[in-house]
Amino acid sequence: MEYTKIVAVTGLPGLFELISSKNDGAVVRSIEDKTTRFISGRIHQFSQLESIEVFTKTDNINLADVFTTMEKNGAGLPDEKDSAAIKKYFERILPDLDFEKVYNSDLKKMIRWFEVLKKNNIEIKLSSPEPPPAEAIEKVKEKKEEPSPEKEEKKSSKKTAVKKK
Numbered sequence: 001m002e003y004t005k006i007v008a009v010t011g012l013p014g015l016f017e018l019i020s021s022k023n024d025g026a027v028v029r030s031i032e033d034k035t036t037r038f039i040s041g042r043i044h045q046f047s048q049l050e051s052i053e054v055f056t057k058t059d060n061i062n063l064a065d066v067f068t069t070m071e072k073n074g075a076g077l078p079d080e081k082d083s084a085a086i087k088k089y090f091e092r093i094l095p096d097l098d099f100e101k102v103y104n105s106d107l108k109k110m111i112r113w114f115e116v117l118k119k120n121n122i123e124i125k126l127s128s129p130e131p132p133p134a135e136a137i138e139k140v141k142e143k144k145e146e147p148s149p150e151k152e153e154k155k156s157s158k159k160t161a162v163k164k165k
Contacts, residue, residue, distance in 0.1 A: 003050065003064065003124050006031070008113070010045045015116050018046070031120050049113070050126055055101040056094070063110070067124045069093050070114050077111055086111065 005018045007028065016028035016039075025041040039046075053060040070077070073093045078085035086107045090097055117124060 001031070001120065001122055003117075003122055003126070004048070006049045006117075006122065007046045008049065008052075009039055010047075012039070012044065015049070015113055018048075031116055031122075054106075054110075055098040056096045057098050058096060061094075062126065064124050064126050066094065066110060067114050067117065070110075071118075071124070077115065080108055080111055083108075 001017055007016050007018050007026075009016055009028065015031045017031060019027040019029055019036065021027075022038075023041075025039050025044075026046060027036065027038050029036045049063055052063040054063060054066055070093060075089075075092075078089045080086070083104050086104065087099070090107055091099075
């Protein structure tokens with residue numbers, strides 16, 4: 001299972017693997033209990049974990065970066081029900097987190113999602129865009145070096161056109 005295929009669905013607890021998408025919704029599999037079902041796009045919204053960002057006082061950071069920081073921290077996760085401990089935990093590992101915009105419920109959700117991902121051995125990494133093939137790069141270079149004859153004609157016609165009064 002890939003991190004890029006993991007989605008959160010509004011109104012439903014937990015995380016889901018996106019199996020396939022349709023015009024009116026998506027077929028998803030729950031990561032926790034492995035049940036597969038259709039979720040209507042008319043009722044629910046889908047958010048890929050890969051596209052979720054967290055507010056900080058400077059630039060927003062991707063959720064994957066938050067999870068990576070949580071993983072590197074090494075300290076145990078706080079109890080999900082203890083709001084004060086959760087806030088202290090995030091103040092320690094991410095001091096520039098904007099706590100006015102990131103609510104306690106969001107912090108709890110991040111801890112819950114991190115536990116689910118770790119329990120199911122899902123590697124937390126963002127998809128990297130594929131580099132263009134060497135042939136495509138060569139074609140772009142060739143086009144830049146050789147101006148097209150149409151552009152040359154347009155340039156010369158613009159220069160000769162004089163506005164008469």
